[in-house]
Each structure stands twice: as structure tokens, then as C-alpha cells.
Amino acid sequence: MNRDKIKVIVSKVGLDGHDRGAKVVATLLKEAGMEVVYLGMYQTPEGVIRAAIDEDADVIGLSYLSGEHLVYTPKIVNEMKKSGLNDVLLVVGGSFPPEDVPVMKEMGVDEVFRGGSLTKSIVDYIKKNAREKG
Amino acid sequence: MAKTRSDSPEEMVQKLLAGDRRAAARTITLMENQSEKNNQVMKLVYPHAGKSMVIGLTGSGGSGKSSLINHLIRRYRDQGKRVGVVAVDPSSPFSGGALLGDRIRFQAHSMDDGVYIRSMGSRGYLGGLARSTSDVVRIMEAMGNDVVIVETLGAGQDEVDIIHVAQTCVLVLTPNMGDDIQAMKAGIMEIADIIVLNKADLDGAILCLRSLEATIQFAISQREDGWVSPLISTVASAAKTEDLQGINELMKTIRDHQEYLHESRAIDEVQAKRIEQELGLVFKDEVQKFIFKGLKGTGKKRQYIKAIFEGRTDPYSVVEEVLSTFLKVGAKVNETSGSKKHI
Numbered sequence: 155m156n157r158d159k160i161k162v163i164v165s166k167v168g169l170d171g172h173d174r175g176a177k178v179v180a181t182l183l184k185e186a187g188m189e190v191v192y193l194g195m196y197q198t199p200e201g202v203i204r205a206a207i208d209e210d211a212d213v214i215g216l217s218y219l220s221g222e223h224l225v226y227t228p229k230i231v232n233e234m235k236k237s238g239l240n241d242v243l244l245v246v247g248g249s250f251p252p253e254d255v256p257v258m259k260e261m262g263v264d265e266v267f268r269g270g271s272l273t274k275s276i277v278d279y280i281k282k283n284a285r286e287k288g
Numbered sequence: 289m290a291k292t293r294s295d296s297p298e299e300m301v302q303k304l305l306a307g308d309r310r311a312a313a314r315t316i317t318l319m320e321n322q323s324e325k326n327n328q329v330m331k332l333v334y335p336h337a338g339k340s341m342v343i344g345l346t347g348s349g350g351s352g353k354s355s356l357i358n359h360l361i362r363r364y365r366d367q368g369k370r371v372g373v374v375a376v377d378p379s380s381p382f383s384g385g386a387l388l389g390d391r392i393r394f395q396a397h398s399m400d401d402g403v404y405i406r407s408m409g410s411r412g413y414l415g416g417l418a419r420s421t422s423d424v425v426r427i428m429e430a431m432g433n434d435v436v437i438v439e440t441l442g443a444g445q446d447e448v449d450i451i452h453v454a455q456t457c458v459l460v461l462t463p464n465m466g467d468d469i470q471a472m473k474a475g476i477m478e479i480a481d482i483i484v485l486n487k488a489d490l491d492g493a494i495l496c497l498r499s500l501e502a503t504i505q506f507a508i509s510q511r512e513d514g515w516v517s518p519l520i521s522t523v524a525s526a527a528k529t530e531d532l533q534g535i536n537e538l539m540k541t542i543r544d545h546q547e548y549l550h551e552s553r554a555i556d557e558v559q560a561k562r563i564e565q566e567l568g569l570v571f572k573d574e575v576q577k578f579i580f581k582g583l584k585g586t587g588k589k590r591q592y593i594k595a596i597f598e599g600r601t602d603p604y605s606v607v608e609e610v611l612s613t614f615l616k617v618g619a620k621v622n623e624t625s626g627s628k629k630h631i
């Protein structure tokens with residue numbers, strides 16, 4: 155089991171205190187054979203990007219349940235561009251209205267998983283796309 | 289895979305020496321993946337490594353290693369030192385995945401350019417570290433970090449590999465470990481240069497400290513070098529900063545141990561032991577790679593397995609035979625093996 159693992163940063167930015175979903179997803183991805191760096195809550199966009207750089211992540215996963223997704227996502231996308239992370243996959247999950255999904259995709263999010271998403275769909279998507287960007 | 293990571297080893301190492309964090313990160317990934325480029329990379333890294341102070345923290349998961357390291361980073365940064373951290377967590381033997389959670393405790397340093405933190409899964413390697421951890425420490429040294437701190441995965445077993453990597457080895461215990469301490473003390477206490485009783489705020493800390501003192505006296509008497517491992521009690525996490533305890537003392541004790549190493553010249557022996565360990569690992573890997581490469585496509589491996597299965601020989605005799613042919617006429621075996629083809 156030495157070779158090439160998909161590396162994922164799972165984090166939450168802002169003041170949202172709902173961490174259950176992020177933990178569930180982190181564990182899920184670990185069980186699917188990925189290496190998951192769990193950053194936990196209250197991160198800044200800059201801190202998430204720095205972690206993604208130093209850890210050589212393939213994927214950044216963010217979880218939002220308090221309506222801050224449209225505030226922080228553009229900041230994350232912007233920081234990723236500034237740091238040249240154009241080959242890193244950006245996925246977002248959590249609780250938000252369906253009409254915000256295309257808005258986030260327009261911003262540059264690669265895929266969005268709303269509450270109730272099947273865990274298999276999350277794993278399959280990341281496995282398929284983690285190395286395809288850039 | 290669309291990812292373009294085609295930099296040559298020369299380019300990667302040049303960039304990481306110049307402080308390019310992404311280049312460093314990608315080089316470390318190569319090491320973790322045991323890639324083909326590794327030898328070339330390490331040859332280029334090695335001349336720039338070996339000038340840092342390397343500190344190891346070991347102890348059960350949850351004992352407070354990461355929390356302590358968080359404070360150490362702050363203190364070394366206050367002294368103007370650059371700090372690298374390698375934190376190892378266990379990989380799942382079933383899925384091969386890993387949950388790397390140490391970084392949560394290092395949040396305060398997430399934007400500090402003088403700090404480089406890397407998490408790694410053990411990927412099935414035993415001894416408390418990953419196979420590539422010692423190489424990653426070398427890379428962090430070459431990056432110009434004055435201090436490199438290594439956190440072992442913390443399964444609570446005999447995680448003794450850390451002594452081959454770190455100059456100063458800190459063992460972290462807690463009052464609520466109960467019988468774990470008993471189980472642990474045998475091997476691991478002797479290797480610790482500093483013993484920390486963390487979570488000294490918990491009930492039973494004083495009692496635990498007393499019984500540890502007795503245990504340590506025995507462990508110390510087993511040491512050959514004459515260093516007397518100090519016992520320090522700490523509180524690495526508290527609601528109020530004024531309730532933190534023992535961090536300065538830990539810093540001072542690490543400094544004392546480093547001074548002892550340098551004044552007694554024991555540092556030379558520590559460095560030599562580390563090189564011996566590295567050499568052993570590289571030898572093992574390379575010889576194995578060389579032999580498997582030679583056997584590839586010859587069908588020999590299957591023949592050997594069959595012969596052992598049928599009781600005509602045993603693994604020890606096979607390896608002896610293989611070694612004697614390969615190591616004497618290695619080049620020749622390589623030549624002929626390409627022509628035979630059957631599986």
C-alpha cells in the first residue's frame with residue numbers, strides 16, 4: 155500500500171459550527187482509501203490554501219451549513235488562482251438552497267453535494283476527477 | 289491523469305532549496321510514493337541536509353503530542369528559527385486511507401511563512417513512522433529549517449524508530465493511561481531523552497508523577513550514555529493561557545539535552561546511528577528492487593513458490609540461492625532475464 159494516494163483537505167471556513175458533515179465525509183474518504191487532512195472548523199481561506207500547498211493536496215473539500223457558502227467560496231477560488239492551484243479539484247458540500255448550486259459552479263467550484271447526497275456518489279466523483287484537472 | 293508534474297529532480301530540488309513550498313510539497317509526495325525519481329532527488333538533497341536540530345515526540349494517540357508541538361513551534365518562532373514539522377498518523381490496514389488530524393492543533397501557525405507542516409500516513413510501515421519519514425526530514429533540513437519536529441503516529445506500541453531520526457526524543461505520557469504506562473515502560477522509556485507527563489491538570493497526576501519517578505530511575509540506570517532523562521509535567525491545552533504549564537521547562541530541557549549532546553560529542557554518534565539506519569533502509573529497498581527486477585519475466589518467482597509449497601525447499605534456501613546468483617553475477621542475470629518470457 156505504498157503508492158499514490160489521493161490526498162484531500164477537508165475543512166470549514168468562517169464561523170459555522172456544524173462539523174458533523176465534514177467529519178462524516180472525512181471518515182468516508184479515508185475508508186475509501188484516501189489520505190484526508192482534516193483541518194476542522196473556523197479556518198480562513200488563506201489557511202486552507204496554505205495547507206493544500208504544503209500537503210500537496212489533489213482535492214479541497216469545504217463544508218457549509220450556515221449560509222456562508224456564497225461569501226467564502228469566491229475567496230477560496232480567488233486564493234487558489236493566486237497560488238496557481240488550477241489543477242486542484244474544489245468540491246463543496248452542506249446545506250443550501252438548490253438554486254445556489256449553479257451559482258457556485260459558475261464561481262469555479264467543480265462539484266457540489268447538498269444534504270442527503272449519497273456517500274457513494276461523493277467517493278466516485280472524487281476518485282474519478284481528483285487527477286483530471288489542470 | 290492530466291496532472292503535469294514533469295519537473296526533473298534537478299529542477300525540483302533547486303526550487304525547494306530556493307524556498308518554493310509547492311516544489312517541496314511535490315518532492316515529499318514523490319518520497320511517499322517511493323517513485324522512480326527518489327534516488328536522484330535524495331542525492332541532490334543530501335548535501336544540503338543535516339544541519340538542523342531534530343526533535344521527536346512519541347506517545348499514545350491523544351496524549352497531547354500535537355498540542356505540545358504547537359507551543360514548541362511558537363517558542364522557536366519567537367527565537368526567529370524556521371520550523372518544519374512532520375506529523376505521522378496511522379494508515380488503515382484495510383482501506384489504505386488515513387485521517388490526518390494533527391494539523392488542527394497547528395492552526396495558529398497556518399499563515400506563518402517560517403513554518404512548514406506536512407502530515408503523512410504510515411502506509412503500513414511499522415515502528416511509528418512512515419518508510420519515507422527520514423527522507424522527508426532530510427528534505428525539511430535542506431529547506432533551511434533550523435528545527436525539525438517529528439510526531440510519531442501514536443499507536444502506543446514500541447515506536448522506537450524515532451530514535452534513529454531524532455536527536456532529542458520526547459516521550460509524552462498522561463495520568464489517565466493507567467496500565468498502558470506499565471506496558472510501555474519496558475522498551476520505550478529507555479529511549480526517551482525527556483519524559484513528559486502531559487495533562488497534569490487531570491486527577492491523579494501527582495500520584496502518577498510519583499510512580500513515574502520510580503520507573504524512570506530504573507530506565508535511566510539502563511542507559512549507557514550517562515544522560516539522566518528529566519521528567520517534566522505539562523499542561524498543553526487549557527481554556528485560559530495562564531493555565532498552561534511546563535512549556536518553558538520543556539523548551540529548556542530540550543536545550544539542555546542538545547547542549548549535552550554537543551558538549552559530550554555524543555551528537556556525532558547520534559548522527560552516525562541515523563546514517564546507519566538510512567543506509568540499512570536504502571540497502572534493503574535497493575537490493576530487493578534489484579532482485580525482483582531480475583526475476584521479473586523469468587517465471588522463477590512462481591517456480592520458487594511452487595517448490596516451497598510442495599515441500600521441496602524453503603524460503604531461506606531460496607533466498608540464499610537467489611542472492612548468491614544475483615549478487616555475484618548480477619549484471620549477467622539482468623542480461624539474460626529479458627529474453628525469457630512466460631508467466
Ligand code: B12
Nearest residue numbers: 170171172173174175215216217220221247248268269271
Ligand atoms: C445537527 C445540527 C446542528 C447541531 C450541529 C452539531 C455538529 N457538531 O455538527 C447543533 C445542535 C450544534 C446545531 C446548531 C445550530 N444550528 Co444546526 N443543524 C443541524 C441539522 C439538524 C443537521 C446537520 C447535520 O449534522 N447533518 C448530518 C450531516 C452528515 O449532513 P450534511 O452536513 O448535510 O452532510 C452531507 C452533505 O451535505 C455532504 N457534505 C457536507 N459537507 C461536505 C463536504 C464535502 C467536501 C463533501 C464532498 C460533501 C459534504 O455530504 C454529507 C453526506 O451526504 C441541520 C439541518 C439539516 N437537515 O441540515 C441544522 C441546520 C444546519 N442548523 C441550522 C441552524 C440555524 C443552527 C443554529 C444557528 C441554531 C441556533 N439558532 O442556535 C446553531 C448554529 C451553530 C453554529 N455555531 O454554527 C440551520 C441552518 C440554516 C442556514 N443555512 O442558515 C439548519 C439548516 C436547520 C434549519 N433548517 O434551520 N445544529
Ligand SMILES: Nc1nc2c(ncn2[C@@H]2O[C@H](COP(=O)(O)OP(=O)(O)O)[C@@H](O)[C@H]2O)c(=O)[nH]1
Nearest residue numbers: 349350351352353354355486487522523524525
Ligand atoms: N486536559 C488536558 N487536555 C489536553 C492537554 N493537552 C492536550 N489535551 C487534549 O487532548 C486531546 C488530544 O491532543 P493532541 O495534541 O491531538 O494529542 P496527540 O494525538 O498526542 O497529538 C485534545 O483534545 C487536546 O485538547 C492537557 O494538558 N490537559
Ligand SMILES: [Mg+2]
Nearest residue numbers: 353354390439
Ligand atoms: Mg497528533
